[in-house]
Amino acid sequence: MISTKGRYALRVMIDLAQHDGEGNIPLKDIADRQDISKKYLEIIVKELVKGGLISGVSGKGGGYRLCRKPDEYTAGEILELMEGTLAPVACLEKGAAACPRADQCRTLPMWKEYDTMMHDFFFSKKLSDLL
Amino acid sequence: MISTKGRYALRVMIDLAQHDGEGNIPLKDIADRQDISKKYLEIIVKELVKGGLISGVSGKGGGYRLCRKPDEYTAGEILELMEGTLAPVACLEKGAAACPRADQCRTLPMWKEYDTMMHDFFFSKKLSDLL
DNA sequence: TAAATTACCTATTGACATAGTAGGTTAATA
DNA sequence: TATTAACCTACTATGTCAATAGGTAATTTA
Numbered sequence: 001m002i003s004t005k006g007r008y009a010l011r012v013m014i015d016l017a018q019h020d021g022e023g024n025i026p027l028k029d030i031a032d033r034q035d036i037s038k039k040y041l042e043i044i045v046k047e048l049v050k051g052g053l054i055s056g057v058s059g060k061g062g063g064y065r066l067c068r069k070p071d072e073y074t075a076g077e078i079l080e081l082m083e084g085t086l087a088p089v090a091c092l093e094k095g096a097a098a099c100p101r102a103d104q105c106r107t108l109p110m111w112k113e114y115d116t117m118m119h120d121f122f123f124s125k126k127l128s129d130l131l
Numbered sequence: 132m133i134s135t136k137g138r139y140a141l142r143v144m145i146d147l148a149q150h151d152g153e154g155n156i157p158l159k160d161i162a163d164r165q166d167i168s169k170k171y172l173e174i175i176v177k178e179l180v181k182g183g184l185i186s187g188v189s190g191k192g193g194g195y196r197l198c199r200k201p202d203e204y205t206a207g208e209i210l211e212l213m214e215g216t217l218a219p220v221a222c223l224e225k226g227a228a229a230c231p232r233a234d235q236c237r238t239l240p241m242w243k244e245y246d247t248m249m250h251d252f253f254f255s256k257k258l259s260d261l262l
Numbered sequence: 263t264a265a266a267t268t269a270c271c272t273a274t275t276g277a278c279a280t281a282g283t284a285g286g287t288t289a290a291t292a
Numbered sequence: 293t294a295t296t297a298a299c300c301t302a303c304t305a306t307g308t309c310a311a312t313a314g315g316t317a318a319t320t321t322a
Contacts, residue, residue, distance in 0.1 A: 045298090056297090187269055
């Protein structure tokens with residue numbers, strides 16, 4: 001299940017895309033529009049900044065803005081950044097220790113097939129598709 | 132992320148399918164073959180019994196067995212029973228309170244599309260496909 | 263009938279993640 | 293210099309996960 005962090009991050013990115021070209025957007029405005037606690041959003045945008053998806057400017061007139069055009073983001077990269085991984089099972093996480101049962105596992109092919117399908121879905125869904 | 136309960140349940144069902152027609156299969160045998168704690172499997176098979184997917188017989192010569200043929204189970208129903216829901220977001224859970232933002236939500240269509248795709252995938256994957 | 267076997271039951275636990283809240287400091291502008 | 297807004301560290305309550313522990317009930321076989 002996608003956590004609130006992933007879902008809220010997506011809504012923040014959509015909000016920023018909807019106000020793209022209007023300069024810096026204060027987090028307070030986003031919090032008000034999206035009806036999400038500003039305090040909690042701080043945690044989320046911090047990760048988005050750290051991940052290089054958006055940039056923030058302090059001080060009066062400051063706020064956040066996208067680093068790229070809305071069609072240059074995918075839902076997949078936003079969700080993956082916030083969730084850590086989108087893998088359906090631990091053994092398919094990037095950097096996971098090789099499972100000793102892998103070659104005899106009857107379920108691994110299904111998980112791989114599913115993982116590929118899901119990955120394709122979210123990484124082909126652009127932020128601009130959500131406006 | 133699918134929990135161990137869901138993943139182990141799938142492996143128990145596969146194991147039972149692999150020994151279908153051999154009478155009652157003791158949990159100890161399954162635990163040994165699958166290399167999973169028997170104690171923990173008890174919790175899992177209890178839910179599988181309660182959900183009507185398998186039946187258990189006590190006493191010597193007892194054990195568990197499938198209630199139907201392996202091609203009459205889907206991975207989806209097994210996973211859904213164990214996980215409670217497969218919904219990617221809370222607002223798509225069966226019996227969830229209607230979200231007041233639903234009609235203006237820019238992400239809901241994507242979640243619905245994904246939910247349908249995932250549902251189709253797991254519910255068209257038969258237990259017999261995993262042998 | 264006693265022993266062995268196996269399912270079935272209730273309760274508990276440690277570790278971790280989730281979804282926030284609280285209260286401050288730094289940076290930039292008017 | 294006052295205001296605005298990002299940025300930072302820390303804390304917390306709640307819940308879930310992944311088991312473990314220690315029994316009782318049912319059934320078969322010697």
